[in-house]
Amino acid sequence: MSVIGLTIRHVGECFQTLNNTISQYFQKILVSLSSQPLYTRYVQLPTVEFVSQKIRNNYKL
Numbered sequence: 001m002s003v004i005g006l007t008i009r010h011v012g013e014c015f016q017t018l019n020n021t022i023s024q025y026f027q028k029i030l031v032s033l034s035s036q037p038l039y040t041r042y043v044q045l046p047t048v049e050f051v052s053q054k055i056r057n058n059y060k061l
Contacts, residue, residue: 008026012019032038055061 006014008019008022011017012022015022
């Protein structure tokens with residue numbers, strides 16, 4: 001089940017869970033994905049040399 005873009009209230013209603021519980025687990029997952037070693041192993045910020053010319057020249061991006 002995809003819950004991308006939904007509010008905590010909507011997700012809690014779908015899973016019949018308290019909003020506070022959804023918020024706590026979301027925070028735990030966010031912290032674990034943005035901490036060592038996952039973040040440093042799998043996240044690599046782009047440098048200017050590797051950004052496509054099409055993206056660099058598009059003012060919307």
